[in-house]
Amino acid sequence: MLSGTEMEGKTDAELAELVSIDREAYGFLMRRYEGRLLGYLRRLSNIRHEDAEDILQEVFIKAYLNLNSFDRRLKFSSWIYRIAHNEAVSHWRRNKNRPQPLLTEDEDAAAEMAAKLSVDPELAEQFDRTQTAEAVRAAIAGLDDKYRDILILRYLEEKDYAEISDILCKPMGTVATLLNRAKQALRLAVVNNKAFK
Amino acid sequence: MTGLTEKVLQTIRKRDIRPTPRWRFLMIEGGKILLLAATVVASSLAVSATLHLFTDFEWEGGVYRADNWLNYAVRGVPFFWLAVVLVFLVAAALDFYSTTDGYRYRRSSVVAACLGASLVLGTVMYGRGYGEDVDAAMERSWGGYRRVVWSRTDVWSQPDEGLLGGVVESVRPEPPEMIVRDFERRIWLVRPRGSTWPEPHPRLVHNAVIRIIGDREDGLFFAREIRPWVGRPPRINPLYDNCRGEPLEAPPSDEAKERPWPPRIIRCGAVQQP
Numbered sequence: 233m234l235s236g237t238e239m240e241g242k243t244d245a246e247l248a249e250l251v252s253i254d255r256e257a258y259g260f261l262m263r264r265y266e267g268r269l270l271g272y273l274r275r276l277s278n279i280r281h282e283d284a285e286d287i288l289q290e291v292f293i294k295a296y297l298n299l300n301s302f303d304r305r306l307k308f309s310s311w312i313y314r315i316a317h318n319e320a321v322s323h324w325r326r327n328k329n330r331p332q333p334l335l336t337e338d339e340d341a342a343a344e345m346a347a348k349l350s351v352d353p354e355l356a357e358q359f360d361r362t363q364t365a366e367a368v369r370a371a372i373a374g375l376d377d378k379y380r381d382i383l384i385l386r387y388l389e390e391k392d393y394a395e396i397s398d399i400l401c402k403p404m405g406t407v408a409t410l411l412n413r414a415k416q417a418l419r420l421a422v423v424n425n426k427a428f429k
Numbered sequence: 430m431t432g433l434t435e436k437v438l439q440t441i442r443k444r445d446i447r448p449t450p451r452w453r454f455l456m457i458e459g460g461k462i463l464l465l466a467a468t469v470v471a472s473s474l475a476v477s478a479t480l481h482l483f484t485d486f487e488w489e490g491g492v493y494r495a496d497n498w499l500n501y502a503v504r505g506v507p508f509f510w511l512a513v514v515l516v517f518l519v520a521a522a523l524d525f526y527s528t529t530d531g532y533r534y535r536r537s538s539v540v541a542a543c544l545g546a547s548l549v550l551g552t553v554m555y556g557r558g559y560g561e562d563v564d565a566a567m568e569r570s571w572g573g574y575r576r577v578v579w580s581r582t583d584v585w586s587q588p589d590e591g592l593l594g595g596v597v598e599s600v601r602p603e604p605p606e607m608i609v610r611d612f613e614r615r616i617w618l619v620r621p622r623g624s625t626w627p628e629p630h631p632r633l634v635h636n637a638v639i640r641i642i643g644d645r646e647d648g649l650f651f652a653r654e655i656r657p658w659v660g661r662p663p664r665i666n667p668l669y670d671n672c673r674g675e676p677l678e679a680p681p682s683d684e685a686k687e688r689p690w691p692p693r694i695i696r697c698g699a700v701q702q703p
Contacts, residue, residue: 252448255441262434270433285433292437293446300451303529401532 236260244308251299258299262292265309268389269316275341275384276320287323291316310398313389317381317399341388342369348387352415371421379414386411458529465524469546472517474563475510476551481560482507487584491642491654492592504584509577518543582612582663588645591653593617594663597637607633609641609650612663619643619650631657638663 239247239260250257269291273284295315302311346368372380385391385399396411397404440446486505493501521543525531531539554560567574575583585594588611595611605626609617619641621627631639638658643651 256438258441259434259438262437266433288433289437289440292434293440296437296441296446297449298454299448301449301454397533403533403535405535 245302245304248299248302248308251296258296261308265312268309269312272313272316272384272389273320275388276317276381277324279323283323287319288316291319294319306398307395310391310395313385313391313395313399314401342366342372345372345383345387349418352387367422368418371418374421375414375417378410379417382407382410383414383418461524461528465521465528468517468521468524469543469550472514472521472543472547473550473554474559475513475517476547477554477560478563478567479507479510479514479560480551480555481564482510482578482580485561485581486579487581489656492584504579507578514547518547521547585640585663586612588617588650591642591644593619593641593643593645593650594658595639595641597633597635597639599635600633609639617650618648619652622651622653627652627654630655 239250239257242250242257242260244261244264247257247261251261266288269288270281270284273279273287274281279287291312295312298315302308349368372383375383381400382396385396391399393404393407393411396402396407400407402410483505488505518540522536522539525534525539525543534542551560564578564580567578582594585592587593593609593611595609595617598608598610598616600607605621605624607619609619611617622643626633631637633639633655640656640658641650641652642654642656644653645651
């Protein structure tokens with residue numbers, strides 16, 4: 233049995249390997265991802281904190297059950313984000329309703345997204361720092377779900393193309409295309425909102 | 430440890446949940462790969478049947494009427510098998526996507542790869558005669574098959590359209606007449622349109638397989654053109670072959686060459702007196 237400090241020093245993949253010997257290792261893995269996944273689930277849809285926790289419990293139990301299917305070629309984070317994404321989609325399907333993402337209501341999340349978008353060379357023109365949060369919130373509310381999901385993964389979760397590809401189970405080329413379209417849709421929405429005002 | 434993490438660990442301990450063994454995932458993945466391989470093989474067999482039917486169809490000129498060539502050409506395209514290829518290609522692409530790494534590839538690349546594999550394997554199978562076997566097996570197992578898929582044999586089984594194919598049973602030199610048994614085992618008395626057989630014509634001997642373009646009149650068939658059967662041997666009702674007990678490709682025997690006129694026509698299971 234490894235001590236807590238030794239466990240902390242292990243990589244995700246090493247901890248995943250250890251779980252078969254020591255069940256407690258899974259606790260360390262969960263602790264690493266609890267906050268991030270909870271934030272991700274709430275960003276995807278503005279569900280109550282308690283509901284997000286319920287989904288996350290399911291995510292962790294499913295991940296535990298399927299730990300031996302974890303493909304070592306992937307990042308562990310991509311693998312567990314995929315499970316979280318799929319579980320969230322199943323949850324919306326069960327409830328026949330996908331709530332608006334947190335971004336459309338939460339000023340801080342919108343501001344964070346806007347700050348990241350404003351440094352993107354393709355979008356910088358549309359996002360001046362004074363009105364970005366408001367602009368992003370309004371623009372994002374009108375976007376298609378698939379565009380929102382990919383923007384959240386890219387700009388809030390800061391995943392690269394390969395990780396997004398593994399999370400959404402889409403080829404890299406499709407991820408690039410989707411992201412470009414999402415940016416175009418966002419740019420257009422911002423321009424339209426400005427013109428409307 | 431946080432509350433959520435502790436709660437999950439407690440659930441795992443309480444329910445004694447254990448990770449699913451790795452071999453089970455490997456088995457599932459292996460099953461998916463096997464299914465993919467089987468689908469590609471099925472698609473390749475359909476490709477080989479398509480190639481067989483397309484190449485074996487009667488594409489020689491003079492067979493179809495000038496005003497009807499499009500209809501005729503359409504009959505020569507094995508749409509049924511093309512549809513089967515398409516269905517198996519879609520199935521193969523779906524099988525591929527269900528594998529662990531399937532999502533990494535674009536839909537167009539996956540379909541192109543499955544199509545490429547089916548074409549290569551299908552061409553090899555066609556070369557080895559599997560296409561013909563598949564065609565024959567379908568004909569045996571599905572009564573309506575020949576209504577959907579035409580072969581060269583069907584083209585030459587349209588005496589009302591002036592197209593008659595068959596095996597020469599017996600030939601009479603003067604006046605020129607011959608008995609031809611068609612691919613449905615029907616007996617025809619064939620005469621030339623003029624006073625002699627139209628030239629050029631293949632050797633008209635017992636067991637020669639021929640194609641005749643002519644006209645059906647009063648139960649007789651008048652030949653305007655006689656061609657040899659080229660390419661693969663015709664698809665003849667197997668009963669015909671068996672009841673004679675001699676292969677169609679066998680050279681005519683001396684006894685058969687000297688067979689008296691009118692011939693003694695043998696039907697399966699019964700002897701018909703002349």
